[in-house]
Amino acid sequence: MTGFENYHEELAALDHEIMHYAQLCGVEVSDHAAIHYCLTQHHDTWAADKPRETLQGLLMLRLKVEEEMLRLGMQPPQLGGW
Numbered sequence: 001m002t003g004f005e006n007y008h009e010e011l012a013a014l015d016h017e018i019m020h021y022a023q024l025c026g027v028e029v030s031d032h033a034a035i036h037y038c039l040t041q042h043h044d045t046w047a048a049d050k051p052r053e054t055l056q057g058l059l060m061l062r063l064k065v066e067e068e069m070l071r072l073g074m075q076p077p078q079l080g081g082w
Helices: 007-025 032-040 044-048 050-071
Strands: none
Touching: 007 050, 032 050
């Protein structure tokens, strides 16, 4: 468990960071294919690409929080709150 008490506030803060790193990396968060690619593709050169590594980690954390919310019967908002 993540230990979050206010999931919606925590997701909003997490989304803010995701949006920041997505912009740095040129990833459009409304493009589901681009998000999926970022989550599933690992490149040898990414070790030197800290923003993309950070974005991937943030996206993975968001998925974990969403899974926990669903287990608790809560409906997580979409990425960015749309």
